[in-house]
Amino acid sequence: MANGQLKPVAGLLLVLNFCMYAIVLGIGGWAMNMAVEHGFIIGPGFDLPAHFSPIYFPMGNAATGFFVTFAMIAGVVGIASIISGFYHYRYWSTSSLPAAISAATIAWTLTLLAMGFACKEIELQIRNARLRTMEAFLIILSATQLLYIAAIHGAA
Structure with missing residues (x-):
């Protein structure tokens, strides 16, 4: 490639995005673990709650299940x-x-999808500090991933 001036920028964004995606995966793994451990008990003799959702998370609000699921997918693809x-x-x-x-x-579009659920979760307001951290990282990642795409595409 003739233009190597954007190579240091791309390298910095690679390291930054790696760290942020790893943190998103860590927090998402914690939230998924909490959902599995503290979810509904379903079995013989147990009735489903009135508003049962298969994506139930004991912390957060109605958007938390979708947010965490798509954030984990975006993190792995990222x-x-x-x-x-x-x-x-x-x-x-x-x-x-x-x-x-x-x-x-592809990672950027999945990050945008997770960011959309983060915005919905922010709008519904009931969430803990870890979910707020994951929301902030996904919003920042949607910008830094786009900058990374521009940096490697602009150097072509």
Whole structure:
């Protein structure tokens, strides 16, 4: 690639996004564990609650289940896109660019979807500090992932 001026920016964004996606996965794993441990007990002789949801989370509000689920999906795909991005960063050639851009774009769109559920959760207002942290990271990740896509695509 002729233009290597954006390579340090792409490297910085790769490291930043990796750390943030890892934190999102950690908090999402905690929330998923809480939902499994403190969910509804369903079995013989137990009736379902009136407003049963298969995506029930004991903390947060009605959007929490969807938010955590899509945040975990976005986190896993984001980490996968960072692996592809690291390969592109290492070789910085036109042959590795399409894989890095397509993986980063898919991760960005899933991050935007999770950010939409984060905005809905913010609107409904009942949530704890860990969920607020995950919301903030996803909102920041939606911007930094777009900047990363622009940095590697602009250097083409």
